Amino acid sequence: MIRLHDNLSSGNGYKVRLILAQLGIPFERVEYDIDRGETRTPEFLERVNPNGRVPVLELEDGTMLPESDAILFYLAGGTPFLPDGRLERAQVLRWKFFEQYSHEPNIATPRFWITHRVEMTEERRLSLGTKRKLGYAALGVMEGHLASNDFFVENRYSIADIALYAYTHVAGEGGFDLEGFPAVRAWLDRVAAQPGHVPLTRA
Ligand SMILES: N[C@@H](CCC(=O)N[C@@H](CS)C(=O)NCC(=O)O)C(=O)O
Structure with missing residues (x-):
């Protein structure tokens, strides 16, 4: 059985949990306490991911595949979650x-700082303003696209939507207000209504 090295609060981990649930693929989950540096131990760095982060998908032959969006691409191959056409x-x-x-570093990081009660050093305080500005700019790009499209690619649900949904639907936890983004909010509802959808915190 495949194994997901994961952290339950992680939107990047959630992307993988969501597609696995929607594809009906059974998996084992290994939880790491990222606040206590469990993905930074010598053993993790050597055996699981030299980049010290989750999610990592461990395939049945022991291959470790890190990076949430690469994992989505791998799992979606040959399924309706990834279009066939070269351009698509x-x-x-x-x-x-x-x-x-443009999105995750600006929208997910403030959420992480707030929800994990990370100390707001002067450096973090200074970068928060920039992240807000860039995060809202990213939401603006999404709003523009979704004003005339139901989903991100070919007007049908794909891993592009899963990748962007993960941190957009909890952007409020990082202090972002989606009030001015009606097309984004309508898309969030459409994504949440997809068959087999599971919430972020489901193990
Ligand atoms: N680009 C990576 C980012 C992974 C990432 O930032 N993981 C965080 C949790 S969301 C983590 O493992 N943090 C622990 C650490 O950096 O020590 C992906 O998309 O998978």
Whole structure:
């Protein structure tokens, strides 16, 4: 059976838990306390992920696959969650790269600082303002796309939506107000209504 190295509060881990649930794939879960540095031990760095982070999908042959969006891409291959066309697949990757570069670092990090009660050093306080500005800019890009599209690629639910849903639906926990983003809010409802949808905290 495949095994997910995970942390239950993690939106990146949730992306993987969500697609596994929607594909009906059974899996074991190994929980790490990221507040106590359990993904930074020499054993974890050597055996699981030299980058010291979860999620990591451990395949049945022992191969370790880190990076949530790479895991989504792997699991979605040959399923309706990943389109077949060359351009459509590139569009999926486009939104996943957008999520990792413009969205997640600005929207997920403040949520992590708040919900994990991370000490707000001067450096963090200073970068919070920039993250707010860039996070709202990313939400603006999503709003523009969703104003005329039901989903991110080909107007149907795919791993592009899963990647972006994970931290958008809990953006409020990081102090982001989605009031001014009606198309994003309507899309959140559409994603939550997909068959087999599970909430973030389900193990
Ligand atoms: N780009 C990675 C980011 C993974 C990541 O930031 N994981 C966090 C939890 S959401 C983590 O493991 N933090 C523990 C640490 O950095 O020590 C992905 O998408 O999987």
